[in-house]
Amino acid sequence: MDCSDLREALSARIDGEDPGLPDDVLDRHVAGCPACRAWVERASALRRVTLIREAPRVPDLTERILTEVPAPDPARWGLRLALAVVALVQSGLGLAELMGADVGHAEHGGLVAAVHLGNESGAWNVAVGIGLLWAALRPSAASGLLPTLSGFVVLLGIMSGLDLASGQVSAGRVVSHGLIVIGVGLLYAVHRAEKSRAPAPPSADGLPEPGDTRTSSGPVEGPASTRPRRRSFPHRPTGHRAA
Incomplete structure (x- = not known):
């Protein structure tokens, strides 16, 4: 060969x-x-x-991206501070009940039942206070607390109205539940404020296509079938988190 x-x-x-x-x-x-x-x-x-070949050069779009993407609104502390105050007061009421203090929540028949129901009420008040305080510190958690506390407030209002109409409880006892109603209202307000702070997802128009080396701020034209479709529901952007 x-x-x-x-x-x-x-x-x-x-x-x-x-x-x-x-x-x-x-x-x-x-x-x-x-x-x-x-x-x-x-x-x-x-x-x-x-x-093996050298990677193609791409333009630096950092300044354009930072210019076109709106900055998130500054955090509003007014509602969160009010929610924190309600959380601390609610927790204080629960702790006072657990320690045996009379805060108007011990109107039950029978000594043993009164002690047991008082302990349950105190533990619940402490748990609600902790949840509201956590939502004040982490507003993103408000959406998870709303279903439970809202359902509780609705049922509590119905049962309290029935008990008040039948004379089983006094008006002062019913009024004492107003604090949790205020807390749920502030919780909903914090949830709405936090939701409004999330910027809308950017449009696909104006994003450079692969291989595009233009640095102008004009939109990149292309066939509609090649543009990414926007979802029908918004996603919370990772850039909104405190990084």
Whole structure:
């Protein structure tokens, strides 16, 4: 076999194909033939050049992105501070009940039942206070507390109205539940304020397509089928978090 036949087999081996000859035969010929050895080195280098190339240059769009994306509104502390005050007062009432103080929540019949119901009421008040305080510190948690506390307030209002109408409780006892009603109202207000702070997802118009090197702020035109579709429901952007 001459060098041309062996070089065809060497080329197949470089490309990862079956050379048709044993490797020891090819290696022995390359070791003894300087011309084929140089040819293998050039072919291997050429293959690397065809497989690896420099990444295309892309424009720096940092300034354009920071200019077009609106900054989030500053946090409003008024509602959150009011919610924190209600949370602390609510927790204080619960702790006072657990310690045996009379705060107007012990109007139950029977000593054992009164102690047990007082402990339950105190534990619930402490839990509600902790939840409201957590929502004041982390407004994103308000949405998770609203269903439970709203349902509780609605049922509590119905039952309290029935008990008041039948004379089983006094008006002062019913009025004492007004604090949790205020807390749920502030919780809803904090939830709405936090939801309004989330910026709307940016439109796909104006985003550069792959390979676009223009730095102007004009929209990038393209077929409608290639533009990403916007979801019908908003997603909370990760950039809205305190990073």
